Amino acid sequence: MGSLLFNFFALLTVICAVGVVVNKNAVNAAMCFLLSLVGVAGLFVLLDAYLLAFVLLLVYAGAVVALFLFIIMLLDVQSGGKAKLRGITAGAAAISAAVLALGVLTIVRAPQTETALAEVEPVGASLKLYAYQLFTTYLLPVQIMGFLLLIAMLGVIVISKKIEAREDVK
Numbered sequence: 001m002g003s004l005l006f007n008f009f010a011l012l013t014v015i016c017a018v019g020v021v022v023n024k025n026a027v028n029a030a031m032c033f034l035l036s037l038v039g040v041a042g043l044f045v046l047l048d049a050y051l052l053a054f055v056l057l058l059v060y061a062g063a064v065v066a067l068f069l070f071i072i073m074l075l076d077v078q079s080g081g082k083a084k085l086r087g088i089t090a091g092a093a094a095i096s097a098a099v100l101a102l103g104v105l106t107i108v109r110a111p112q113t114e115t116a117l118a119e120v121e122p123v124g125a126s127l128k129l130y131a132y133q134l135f136t137t138y139l140l141p142v143q144i145m146g147f148l149l150l151i152a153m154l155g156v157i158v159i160s161k162k163i164e165a166r167e168d169v170k
Contacts, residue, residue, distance in 0.1 A: 006046055013039030026072045037061045071156050
């Protein structure tokens with residue numbers, strides 16, 4: 001049963017993440033993002049990391065997605081024609097695709113070791129162990145996520161400034 005639930009939540013997460021990327025409508029992309037976060041929270045529950053699943057749903061699914069939807073509807077972003085990749089955008093897209101392909105190849109070619117579930121220490125089940133791991137081992141990824149959220153906020157500001165400039169031209 002656990003394997004079936006894992007496969008369901010993993011498939012839900014991947015399909016909805018692809019939906020975020022390929023959707024032209026920003027509201028539909030935000031809803032796919034919400035469902036992707038629900039899938040990740042389900043995976044955390046399967047790992048007995050209930051606090052992490054709750055925080056993910058409360059902070060990201062509750063606040064961040066609601067903020068995205070509010071900004072999308074406030075700015076009234078319309079999906080225009082297909083944007084052409086030029087210069088630095090094409091370079092950044094190529095580098096991102098190469099890094100993604102390298103990551104997938106690294107994961108696929110990694111040696112698979114079989115360990116019994118009883119041998120694995122439950123790090124996320126205890127709040128004290130979770131906090132210790134968060135502020136020692138995983139401090140850099142948490143800081144990177146905060147930086148990415150800051151970049152997303154700045155991107156929204158840039159988008160809103162471009163829309164105001166277009167209204168002045170008319």
